[in-house]
Amino acid sequence: MGDIQRIFYYHVPSAFAAFACFFVNLAASLAYLKTRSPRMDALALASAQVGVVFCTIVLITGPLWARPVWGIWWTWEDVRLTSTLLLWLIYVSYLLLRRFSHAGSMPVLAAVLAIFGSVDTGFVYMSIRWFRTHHPQPVLAGGPGSGLDPAMLHAFFINLIAFSAFGALLVWVRYLLERQQQRVEELHALAAVGGAR
Amino acid sequence: MMLRHLYIAYAVTWVIHIVYLSFLAVKHARLKRELSKLEKK
Numbered sequence: 001m002g003d004i005q006r007i008f009y010y011h012v013p014s015a016f017a018a019f020a021c022f023f024v025n026l027a028a029s030l031a032y033l034k035t036r037s038p039r040m041d042a043l044a045l046a047s048a049q050v051g052v053v054f055c056t057i058v059l060i061t062g063p064l065w066a067r068p069v070w071g072i073w074w075t076w077e078d079v080r081l082t083s084t085l086l087l088w089l090i091y092v093s094y095l096l097l098r099r100f101s102h103a104g105s106m107p108v109l110a111a112v113l114a115i116f117g118s119v120d121t122g123f124v125y126m127s128i129r130w131f132r133t134h135h136p137q138p139v140l141a142g143g144p145g146s147g148l149d150p151a152m153l154h155a156f157f158i159n160l161i162a163f164s165a166f167g168a169l170l171v172w173v174r175y176l177l178e179r180q181q182q183r184v185e186e187l188h189a190l191a192a193v194g195g196a197r
Numbered sequence: 198m199m200l201r202h203l204y205i206a207y208a209v210t211w212v213i214h215i216v217y218l219s220f221l222a223v224k225h226a227r228l229k230r231e232l233s234k235l236e237k238k
Contacts, residue, residue: 014210053217057210064206068199087238166214173221180228181203186213 007153013163014057019121021051021167022091025035026118029111034162038182041107044114045098046174048091050167055088070134079127090117140194 028044062081063073065181076082094113098106128135148156 002199004203006203010207012209050217052211057213060209061206064202064209067203087214168218168222177224177228180225180232184228184231184235187232190222191235191238 004065004068007061008152009159010063011058011065011161013157014054014061016160017163017167018051018054018058019046019125020164021054021171022087022118022121024171025051025091026121029114032107032111039179041111042112042175042178042182043171044107045178046093046171048094048114048117049174050130050170051089052091052095053170054163054167055084055091059084059088066134068101075134078134080124080133083120083124083127086116087120090120123190 024047025044028040028047032040032044062084066072074081090113094110094117097113098110101109103109127133128137
């Protein structure tokens with residue numbers, strides 16, 4: 001493939017970080033449905049937003065890699081590509097729901113939507129194992145014959161750790177901001193009650 | 198063409214991260230201002 005192959009070093013770690021974020025989103029959403037804790041709601045929002053950021057990178061760098069290698073930017077027949085776009089759309093709609101709905105039941109609706117989103121996350125991960133696609137077969141944990149050249153493995157793992165650590169940091173910062181946002185809303189509600197008396 | 202695509206992909210990755218970090222910084226500044234105003238009341 002030549003130099004274009006180097007996209008691999010941030011395309012795949014970005015996809016890994018997005019999957020990890022969506023997994024945290026699922027765990028936090030389930031925890032929210034069980035406990036109704038605002039902390040879990042904040043964590044669900046933070047992880048979904050950071051997941052969308054990484055998924056956006058995946059969806060842009062993928063076609064930039066595909067064009068010189070496959071000769072096309074995109075194909076709707078490829079299950080991995082289409083299901084990843086669907087995943088991105090599900091989580092963007094999750095964020096839009098959270099942004100524009102002010103109903104009291106919004107966090108519950110968002111948590112339920114997140115559970116549906118997680119089904120697609122699993123499907124995206126398994127799609128290249130279940131279907132023959134343009135997208136390359138898995139290089140890690142892909143069974144016999146799969147794997148990376150040892151010369152690439154070192155650089156790949158450094159990037160994987162760096163992107164994952166950066167993703168975790170972003171989720172943490174966004175979580176803290178969402179907790180602050182919840183505090184602001186609490187104070188606004190208190191001020192409104194005080195003003196009404 | 199290959200190198201151009203590599204550089205664009207690299208730049209896009211950086212730009213998306215920088216835009217998101219800026220969004221977080223702006224949100225942080227707004228919340229900090231709003232919190233201090235509300236706590237003074």
